[in-house]
Amino acid sequence: MSPTDVVVALDVGGTGMKCALVRPDGAVLHTERHPTDAGRGPDAVVDTILAVADGLAGKARADGLTPAALGVAVPGVIDEARGVAVWSANVGFRDVPLRDLARARLGLPTALGHDVRAGGLAEARLGAGREDRHVLFVAIGTGIAAAHVVDGAAATGAHGAAGEIGHVLVRPGGPVCGCGRPGCLEAVASAAAIGRRYAALAGVPATAADVAERAAAGEPLAADVWREAVEALADGLATGQALFDVEAVVLGGGLARAGALLLDPLRAALHERMTFHREPRLVAAALGDEAGCLGAALLALDSLEK
């Protein structure tokens, strides 16, 4: 690649798109944010994605750079091999051949990826897991999902649906999950679930961040709710470690912003659950909410190498 080459990277979420121009060495030259406005329907969202990507490619050329490829990360079930967004509730996609649409519009090699897998790729290669060969990246926000990254490649599964650690069973007969089953990790320990649980018990609305703060300040109810979530997370991570045997578990997403309030008790609870397992390092993500966009850039760069 020439020294003026860049890739165009987009991380498309339910509310906003994080966009960047990224050099092959990972340096970010330019960033933009745009609203997704998913309520407009999938066709309008696709139009916006293509227009924003095209605009970034134009911006690169205007700056004397050469856009060499495009990487787009999207939530949901993503068939990366075929470049199709199979199913994505947040942005209303159903079997959208986004890779081919983008290729046709921009005339650039294009890679389509899954948002959490892209984030995990970036954390494993450039972030908190860069010293490790086997990394489990777990994003805890409204939902919970994971990316299992080995030697710099994220496992996709047979149908693009691997890594759904939010839907491992941790509390049989427990709260019903968005997926319809009771007791999924996500229904007990996502940021949304923690807020809901506290609100139901305290009778006042609260976010997971509120609960973390009140627990730290010694409020018994908040401490109980926080502890229950931490125990469930430890159960989910122990299950992940039993199956994957990684060196590092990297926690990202909104809940990880609680920092030591989450990591310290979670590390202790995970330690308690390690019997035959080798205990993984449990660390916070290093790249913040740019991880997905950086991962989209890595996917674009990888596609050029193939």
Add this chain to the structure above:
Amino acid sequence: MSPTDVVVALDVGGTGMKCALVRPDGAVLHTERHPTDAGRGPDAVVDTILAVADGLAGKARADGLTPAALGVAVPGVIDEARGVAVWSANVGFRDVPLRDLARARLGLPTALGHDVRAGGLAEARLGAGREDRHVLFVAIGTGIAAAHVVDGAAATGAHGAAGEIGHVLVRPGGPVCGCGRPGCLEAVASAAAIGRRYAALAGVPATAADVAERAAAGEPLAADVWREAVEALADGLATGQALFDVEAVVLGGGLARAGALLLDPLRAALHERMTFHREPRLVAAALGDEAGCLGAALLALDSLEK
């Protein structure tokens, strides 16, 4: 490889060793079984492994064949990259450099593998999963363990401990597992656990096969115990599918010999748990108790290709 080349394959278990001479095309030319007699201690077991392997190589030569490599599969935590049996309760191994010992004794390229991963490799490449790229092989016997095989390679994890599906949490606060934690899948749904549960409730000793038979014959207590185990297995497999997203789940080990008595209700219980997931085919293993030995042969053949 020449048409007279064969590999020597050993699958070492707690009670017996299954041994074979296998051609590169997978054809088995000769088989032997030997007792492991693990009570003699690890040094004696290693001596037997080396003597049996050496004997098989000699037998091959006597038959006009050329032993080209050796593959040995062992239970426990196996570091395949270093060729070390890190920990194996069944045969008493602790950090045994079995690959180098065998190489020195036989003068042949040697591969050391994990018994369940070797079995999974064979089922995925030659057995019930041979049409699928993404396979989860689950062996249910005294314990429960799995091998996740993608494109003909079994995931080992960072420390050789991947695939321990017997230790995913399915019944918090449930029966205490051999690993020391309560509620592991293995503590509820292994063949040993099913026998124990029925014996405790009925007051008479029973094997899992007895329970399956009595359940099929309409005995209510046996039917309850069997159903509880099937539900727990479905929970464990659903967790596996959420994380791995495979095309086929292949069931092996002693409990799979129950055939339709296990597969039919388990398939229904798994179906019930599939929400966002793509439902995998659930099938019985095709290679019987030869899978581990065939897998050891595949590891030996793979090591020659490298």
